[in-house]
Amino acid sequence: MLKITGMTCAGCSSGVHKALSKTDGVIEDDVVYPGDTFTITYNAKKTDEKTIIDVIEKLGYKAEKQKS
Incomplete structure (x- = not known):
């Protein structure tokens, strides 16, 4: 799970x-506002966590891995 900050x-x-759904390898995502978290299912052969974070940060938000 990742935490997204900056969503209003x-x-x-x-x-x-919408941006994640256009990202190759993303199978399913659930962005929650308020709460600023999301869960994502992706094909690790086509994308990775860094790419997903980059997509979110290009939109102007901050994304980071939740600590367990």
Whole structure:
């Protein structure tokens, strides 16, 4: 699970979802606002966590791995 900071509305989470859905290898994502977290299922042969974080950060948000 990743934590996304900087989202201010449901439109923000929708924008993140749209960007992730266009990312090769992303199978499913669930962006939650408020709460600023999301879970994602992806094909590790096509993408990785760093790429996913880069997609989110290019939108102007901060993404980081949640500590267990």
